[in-house]
Amino acid sequence: SQQGEEDPQALSIQEGENATMNCSYKTSINNLQWYRQNSGRGLVHLILIRSNEREKHSGRLRVTLDTSKKSSSLLITASRAADTASYFCATAPVYTGTASKLTFGTGTRLQVTL
Amino acid sequence: KAGVTQTPRYLIKTRGQQVTLSCSPISGHRSVSWYQQTPGQGLQFLFEYFSETQRNKGNFPGRFSGRQFSNSRSEMNVSTLELGDSALYLCASSQGAGNTEAFFGQGTRLTVV
Numbered sequence: 001s002q003q004g005e006e007d008p009q010a011l012s013i014q015e016g017e018n019a020t021m022n023c024s025y026k027t028s029i030n031n032l033q034w035y036r037q038n039s040g041r042g043l044v045h046l047i048l049i050r051s052n053e054r055e056k057h058s059g060r061l062r063v064t065l066d067t068s069k070k071s072s073s074l075l076i077t078a079s080r081a082a083d084t085a086s087y088f089c090a091t092a093p094v095y096t097g098t099a100s101k102l103t104f105g106t107g108t109r110l111q112v113t114l
Numbered sequence: 115k116a117g118v119t120q121t122p123r124y125l126i127k128t129r130g131q132q133v134t135l136s137c138s139p140i141s142g143h144r145s146v147s148w149y150q151q152t153p154g155q156g157l158q159f160l161f162e163y164f165s166e167t168q169r170n171k172g173n174f175p176g177r178f179s180g181r182q183f184s185n186s187r188s189e190m191n192v193s194t195l196e197l198g199d200s201a202l203y204l205c206a207s208s209q210g211a212g213n214t215e216a217f218f219g220q221g222t223r224l225t226v227v
Contacts, residue, residue, distance in 0.1 A: 031213050040202055042118075042220035050213050088157065090216075101147065101170040102206070102216060104157035 004105040006089060012111040019076045021108040023089030024069075030092040032065055032072050033102065036085045043088065046074075051094075079112045086110070116141065118207045118219035126225045132193040135222045139186050139207030145169075146188035147216065148180060151202040163188050164210050195226045 004025035013019050023032070031050045035043040049056045049065045049072070056063045062075040076083055086109050090102040119138040127133050139146050147170075148160040159172040163182035182188045192199055202223050206216040 033215060035218070040221075040223070042120075042204060043206075043218035045215050045217050048213070048215050090157075092213075101159055101162055101172075102149075103159065104149075106156055 004089060004091065004103070006087075006105040006108045008108060009106070010109045010111070012113065013079055015079060015081055015112055015114050017079055019079050019083070019110055019112070021074045021087050021110070023072045023074070023105050025072075025089070025091045025103070025105070026070065027091075028094045029067070030094050032063075033090045033092070034061075034063060034072075034074050035088045035090060037088065037107075038085045046087075076110075079110075081112050081114055084110060084112045118205060118217055120203075120205050120219035120222050122222060123220065124223045124225075126227060127195050129195055129197060129226055131195050132191060133195060133224060135190045135192075135203055135205075135224075137188045137190070137205030137207075137219060139188070139205075140217060143207040143209055143217075144186055145208045145210030146182055146186065147206040147208070148188070148190050149204045149206065150174075151204060151221075152200075157204070160190070192224075197226050200224060200226045 006023045033048045034046040037043050047058045047063050049063050060077045065072045086107045088107045089105040121136045145164045147162040151157045162170040166182045177193045180190045202221045204221045205219045208214050208216040
């Protein structure tokens with residue numbers, strides 16, 4: 001079952017604009033990871049943020065984590081057409097002691113137009 | 115460093131048949147997890163193998179099984195296929211420790227007719 005939800009479900013922006021996606025989850029976590037998926041292909045790992053971290057950056061990506069609200073956000077700055085994809089958050093629960101049993105959100109479909 | 119390799123990329127099977135999917139993890143990674151992705155249920159965890167032992171299991175029927183070999187390569191088997199088993203099956207590779215990334219393969223698209 002899906003642990004979390006992402007919103008919006010779909011997002012359409014123009015190239016150069018910023019895109020923000022939000023993820024909520026239900027149980028305590030070890031870490032939260034964000035992935036990108038292009039048209040039903042494999043998942044590309046974007047970034048991992050640990051439960052004791054509040055913000056992390058990687059290139060044009062900025063991720064925040066608020067464990068008190070059980071939520072995370074992914075910001076993509078200066079978006080490009082190549083960023084068009086579905087984005088998923090995935091949480092690794094505390095009780096398993098492993099990052100390997102991930103629970104995924106419902107995903108946000110991002111469309112970046114020229 | 116080579117990524118996660120899944121074979122085959124596409125499969126078409128008939129109801130009642132069985133199927134075996136293969137996953138080769140990133141070199142040095144000891145954990146392999148399997149996920150099923152469908153439009154209706156999204157991405158769901160099937161099971162995880164670490165050092166040839168099943169370490170975690172999701173809520174799937176016993177028709178879904180797996181194994182891991184000494185070189186960390188893993189196979190997933192689905193017996194008595196049903197139409198609802200049509201999905202993208204994804205394999206993830208990680209070092210297996212608590213706070214490490216999981217890297218995915220390109221998936222195997224299974225269609226049951």
